[in-house]
Amino acid sequence: MRRVLCALLAAALLLPLAGCRRDVAALPRGREIEDMELMQTLGVDAAEAGQVAVTASSGAGDGPDSGATVVNGSAATLSAAVLGLQSEGASYLYFGHVGQLLAGEELARRGLWPTLDYVLRDVEMRLDTALYLVRGGEAGAALEAAARDGSAAGRLEAMAEDAGLLSGSARRTVKDAITDLYAQGATFLPAVTAETGLPAAGYGIVKDGALAAWAGEDAARGINLLLGSVEADVVELPLDGGGTAALRVVGASASVRPVVEGGALTGLTVICKVEANLAEGDLDLRDEQAAHALEEALARVEHDRAWAALSLARELDADYLGLLSRAALARPWHKAALENASLAGLELELSVEAELRRGYDAARQEG
């Protein structure tokens, strides 16, 4: 009996060597990495008759002639369209390394939920994939254009890394978008245009899963300011004595407080503090009057930017900045009122304080 059991055990262990995968379906299916083509960027567009067009692009190779592979297809659903791409490539297209997902404007206006849902459910796609909107164009065209000049992946990765420096673009992932849409019904996504180099084009405001408006340059900078994601934005201001001062904005923080009058929530107060350094300009920071004037000028510029972002939120009644939840966090005893409030019905007050921390002119500081 013991021998029989040993023989059966040995046979069971040797079963995977039989080459019949169906017989050992309990084991996961392996695929050699060299038999794959790693897709790094996926573009999704609205196609005719309610279909979805998908464009996938690999990264650029090392050689001078080894450009990115771009494949495209369309189907009624995203899953079918992506599956259809498998017949296009020379080897198995693997989407586990997709780092950027681009959505065309038309598709974004139609609705992003099917795309987000696909990423959420697909076994290969990742929730930390960066999500971009293509302003005034199609994602497929953007990927094709980028492939002519290398690949979209490299350009978008560089843009994401420099987001803080540009101050008009920030990396947003599929996970961020889904979380925001569930929590506050609106979110914002970085936008690019379908031109060579994929230049940044502000943000798209997404409300209830569909693109509602675009945030232009000032509003985009205002969004970054209110979220505190500013690392090195440069603001140029004229000086009283002639010339121009360049102020490097190195930090920003914003706090949101509810305004309650007679027990009723009437508005929100947003206080934004901006820190900047004097990068260039003929100005002695020890001259308090001149420094104060410059601080006030900077505050006005930043106020306009932040107000553009806030106005957009109020006009669209889209809390894409999470103002209500931030106010609830600051005053938890008003949480119930804030949860039921709508931005369109609230008065928004904004105050911006700017502070010049230091200058870069070592000679002046020593003197």
Place this chain on the structure above:
Amino acid sequence: MGIFGPRREPGEPHPRREPRYPGPLTLAGVEEIFRGCVDFTKRPVALEGGPTLTLCYLSGMVKMERVSDYVLRPLAQDSSLAGCADMGALMKKMEDGALYNLSAAERTTLDQAAFDLVSGWCLLFFPGESAVLSLFTGTEEKRSISAPSNETVLKGARDAFVESLRTNTSIVRRHIKAPELRIREQTVGRQSATLVDILYIEGLTDPALVNRVAAQLADIDIDAVLATGNIEEYIVPAQRTPFPLLQYTERSDRFCAGLAEGRVGILIDGLPLGYLAPGVLGDFLRAPQDRSESWMLATVLTLLRYTCMLLTLLLPALYVAMVTFHQEMIPTKLALSIIAAKQDVPFRSAFEVIVLLLAFEILQEAGLRLPQSIGQTVSIIGGLVVGSAAVEAKIVSPAVLIVVAVAGIAGYTMPSQELAGALRIWRFLLVAAASLAGLFGAAAALAALVAHLAGLESFGVSYLSPFATESDGPAQGSGLIRRPLPRVKWRPAAIHPANRRNQR
């Protein structure tokens, strides 16, 4: 039929014949035992004006000067010996000091006499007497004490053990001068009759542990103790595991540190090393120089060793799992470079890894068996020339070569080669499991390894101590951190020392 051949009934008779040589102790009886032995020497010694005695010894086992100076010279020159009334009185006088030997004993059985001769004693027969006088005149030819050849000493004692048991016990005595050091002796091996000493410090070592080791040794019934396995495999459950359960060292300072810790030492005649029991996983990951270095450096090196243990065990399996099943785990740039490197390699990743691991083992084995100079050449040719040629010929990919090399080199950081060997065996199993089911397989095999280690005990001490401990006590001691020595005030609880405090 079991794995190790036909299974035999445990109670199958294999009786010892006791005594080995029955019958009265006579010169004829001794001559019969050593019949056909060219080294057996018999010499009559006539006392002046008295009886003629017979001296027997085995040439080569005795030191001739001792026989001449301590036995023959007094017999020839001491005239008072002839005046003894009878043989009994003569024997008593010689035993009490008329002969100059340090050791003299009366033997009454043939067994004792025969084993005395083999041990370098000489026998003095008295006509008409049933007892003989046994005098120790053994030669003490031995290798001189030298630095250990397999355990590098940076800072520390260099008196390594030698093949002579008595020399080894003397080395230990020189390190541990406490009179409480006990040395119990047993004879193991029917043919080799090898002396095996059990060393421990009374009042410090758990008596139950000492008795357990002694009982295990007494239970050995084999022909000869000629290799280390003749003792090791009989006193620990080595059939069930490739992991070492006894710690061995040729460094006397390390051996003595183990004794002072409350462990039991075993020294075997003819083997230039000492064993320490019990041996648990943490012991095999501690290097002897850890106590000679700064505690911070020793801690970092210990952590490094644990990391290397995981690396040598898991790296090939993780590589196979990731490139075959979980490509999303690899950073994109690394995945692209692996794809580029493997593009023209015709073999599956698992096959590549297993073949390279086998090649690594073959190279290592070849390097060990050959003389040192040729071994180095083989390693260079095998490792560099064949390795780079295989990569250039697209037989293996550079990534696999790097993975196997890193895993192999990480294995060399193990202070115990036996532990490194066990890890090498499990490395193959993990790769096989990973090639079947990816990370799930590797995790299952790793769980099996942990379960296996958790099921091991060395003389009643959990093998995973101090990470795991007995069910009735908390985990004590530290496996990863070598604390500053002034703060190590307690001996390991796992070995139940009679006195746990080791300093003020």
